[in-house]
Amino acid sequence: xxxxxxxxxxxxxxxxxxxxxxxxxxxxxxxxxxxxxxxxxxxxxxxxxxxxxxxxxxxxxxxxxxxxxxxxxxxxxxxxxxxxxxxxxxxxxxxxxxxxxxxxxxxxxxxxxxxxxxxxxxxxxxxxxxxxxxxxxxxxxxxxxxxxxxxxxxxxxxxxxxxxxxxxxxxxxxxxxxxxxxxxxxxxxxxxxxxxxxxxxxxxxxxxxxxxxxxxxxxxxxxxxxxxxxxxxxxxxxxxxxxxxxxxxxxxxxxxxxxxxxxxxxxxxxxxxxxxxxxxxxxxxxxxxxxxxxxxxxxxxxxxxxxxxxxxxx
Ligand code: ADP
Ligand code: MG
Numbered sequence: 001x002x003x004x005x006x007x008x009x010x011x012x013x014x015x016x017x018x019x020x021x022x023x024x025x026x027x028x029x030x031x032x033x034x035x036x037x038x039x040x041x042x043x044x045x046x047x048x049x050x051x052x053x054x055x056x057x058x059x060x061x062x063x064x065x066x067x068x069x070x071x072x073x074x075x076x077x078x079x080x081x082x083x084x085x086x087x088x089x090x091x092x093x094x095x096x097x098x099x100x101x102x103x104x105x106x107x108x109x110x111x112x113x114x115x116x117x118x119x120x121x122x123x124x125x126x127x128x129x130x131x132x133x134x135x136x137x138x139x140x141x142x143x144x145x146x147x148x149x150x151x152x153x154x155x156x157x158x159x160x161x162x163x164x165x166x167x168x169x170x171x172x173x174x175x176x177x178x179x180x181x182x183x184x185x186x187x188x189x190x191x192x193x194x195x196x197x198x199x200x201x202x203x204x205x206x207x208x209x210x211x212x213x214x215x216x217x218x219x220x221x222x223x224x225x226x227x228x229x230x231x232x233x234x235x236x237x238x239x240x241x242x243x244x245x246x247x248x249x250x251x252x253x254x255x256x257x258x259x260x261x262x263x264x265x266x267x268x269x270x271x272x273x274x275x276x277x278x279x280x281x282x283x284x285x286x287x288x289x290x291x292x293x294x295x296x297x298x299x300x301x302x303x304x305x306x307x308x309x310x311x312x313x314x
Contacts, residue, residue, distance in 0.1 A: 003026050003027055003028035003029065003030070003061065003062060003152065003153065003185035004025070004026040004032075004049075004059070004060070004061055004075075004152075004153050004185055004187070005024075005025045005026075005058075005059070005060040005061075005063075006022060006023055006024050006025070006045075006049070006057065006058070006059050007023045007057055007058045007059075007060075008021050008022070008023055008056070008057040008058065009021070009022045009023070009045065009048055009055055009056070009057035009059065010022075010055065010056045010057055011041075011044050011045075011047075011048050011053055011054075011055045011056075013053075017209060018041045018044040018209055019041045019044045019045055019048065019055070019209045020041075020208075020209040020210050021057075021210070022041075022045060022057075022206075022209075022210065022211055023057075023211075024204055024211065024214065026153070026185050026186075026187060026202070027185075027201075028062065028183075028185055029179075029183045029184070029185055030185065030186075030201040030202065031179060031185075031186040031187075031188055031199055031200045031201050031202075032186070032187050032188070032200060032201070032202050032203070032204060033188050033189075033190070033196035033197075033199060033200030033202070033203045033204065033217060034187060034188070034189045034190075034204050034206060035189075035190060035191060035192075035193055035196050035203065035204075035205050035206070035232065036191065036205055036206030036207055036232075037191060037207070037232070038191060040206040040207050040208060040209070041206055041208075041209040041210075042157070042189045042191075042206055043079075043157055043158075043189070044209075045187075045189075045206075046077055046079070046155045046157045046187070046189060047077075049066075049075050049077070049153075049155055049187070050072060050075050050076070050077045050155065051066075051069070051072045052077075061074050061075065061152050061153060062152070073101070073149050073151070074149075074151055074152045074153060075151060075152070075153045075154075075155060076099070076146035076147070076149050076151040076153070076154055076155070077146065077154075077155045077157060078139070078142045078143055078146050078154065078155070078156050078157070078159050079142075079156075079157040079158065079159065080157060080158040080159060080161045080162055081162060082130070082135075082138040082139050082141065082142040083130070083131075083135075083138065085142055086130040086138060086141060086142060086145075087130075088129060088130055088131050089129075090129070090130070091126065091127055091128065091129055092116070092125050092126050092127070092128050092129070092130065092133070092141050093109065093112050093126035093127065095130060095141055095145055096112045096115055096116065096126075096141065096144045096145045096148055097112055097148070098145060098148075099144075099145040099146060099147070099148030099149045100112075100148045100149070101149065109126075111148070112126060112144075112148075113126065115144040115145075115147055115148055116141075116144055118144065118147065118178070119140040119141075119143050119144045119147075119174060119178075120140065120174060121137060121140050121141070121144070125137070125141075134167070135162060135163050135164075135167065136163055136167035136170055136171055139159055139160070139163065139171050140171070140174065142159075143159075143171075143174070143175070143178070147178070147182070151184070152184075152185060153184070153185045153186070153187065154178075154184050154185070154186050154187075155186070155187045155189070156175060156186060156187070156188050156189060157189045158189060158190055158191070159171060159175070160172060160190070160195060161190070161191075161192075168195070172195065172198060172199060175188075175199065176199065186199075188200055192236075193221060193232055193233060193236055194236060196217065197217050197218070197221050200217045201216065201217060202214070202215065202216055202217055203215060203216070203217040203220040203221070205220065205226065205228065205229045205232070207228045207265065207266055208265040208266070210265070210299065211290070211299070212226045212228055212229070212266070212290075212298060212299045212300070213225060213226040213228070213229045213290075213296075213297070213298040213299070214290065214296070214297055214298075215295055215296030215297065216295065216296065219295075219296050220296065221233065223296070225296070225297075225298035225300065225303040225304055226266075226298040226299065226300045226303060227266070227270050227271055227272050227273070227300065227302075228266050228269075228270075229298070231269075231271070262284070262285065262287070263283055263284040263285055263286060263287060264283045264284075264286075264287060264288050264300070264301070265287075266300075267283040267284060270283065272302055273302075280301070280302070282301050283301055286301070288300050288301045288303075
């Protein structure tokens with residue numbers, strides 16, 4: 001049974017449809033990576049999962065519907081900027097305690113100390129305020145607070161994006177350790193494909209509010225089928241060396257097109273679509289659906305065609 005199951009999730013902000021009928025399953029104890037350029041809808045999926053934004057569709061954990069408030073606690077979100085998510089007036093202890101339920105005051109302090117230890121922080125840090133911590137320490141406090149609620153699913157939204165590369169590795173390794181130790185199911189969001197490959201079992205690539213490619217992480221990266229995924233890979237020349245990179249490469253490639261109505265939303269930028277080959281009329285008229293029944297699938301009419309010019313060197 002899927003740890004987390006999302007079906008036909010749609011989120012609108014007024015006239016803007018930020019997420020369009022997104023469906024995915026994350027097996028219990030595994031990590032799904034969600035990648036895509038800025039504005040593709042990743043954070044909106046995260047916010048919908050924790051009930052921070054109204055949405056249509058179904059979300060389940062181990063088969064149980066996520067619509068009640070109590071059930072929502074089973075999904076916890078950590079995001080990029082813990083400077084704004086941790087109240088600066090609180091001590092670290094108070095910040096982490098916010099996540100606890102059903103503890104008496106004395107037990108709560110002991111539990112906070114345990115949680116800080118779990119994220120490799122010195123429990124003495126409990127009396128500090130978030131403003132006096134480094135970015136990496138603050139992110140660990142935010143992770144401890146999320147774990148305080150004993151979630152089944154942890155959503156990490158660009159958790160390392162504002163950290164130095166060396167600190168990024170520390171936080172990523174911590175998440176990997178926690179996942180193994182606690183058996184967490186995770187949705188790991190990043191626009192950095194190198195980071196995602198390091199963290200994830202499966203990978204979903206988002207473009208314009210939809211998942212355009214899905215599959216085992218290594219397969220999606222090594223045998224990308226959607227031209228959009230391939231363009232993301234091509235934007236990271238160091239990818240072949242499996243290095244953790246600064247976030248700038250992909251961010252710089254970001255272009256925001258108005259989504260064309262009908263047909264494939266990627267066609268204006270697509271290097272193998274009608275902009276390159278006018279005979280590919282189908283891209284203008286029919287919205288591509290992902291190939292059903294395949295583990296690795298891409299929503300592109302010409303998905304399996306390789307365009308060697310944009311495939312990154314291994
Ligand atoms: P990502 O996390 O992939 O960068 P987001 O989920 O933040 O993408 O945004 C998806 C789309 O929704 C973007 O077009 C963004 O401008 C829009 N959007 C996000 N939040 C809001 C909001 N609160 N109100 C209106 N539009 C929003
Ligand atoms: Mg985001």
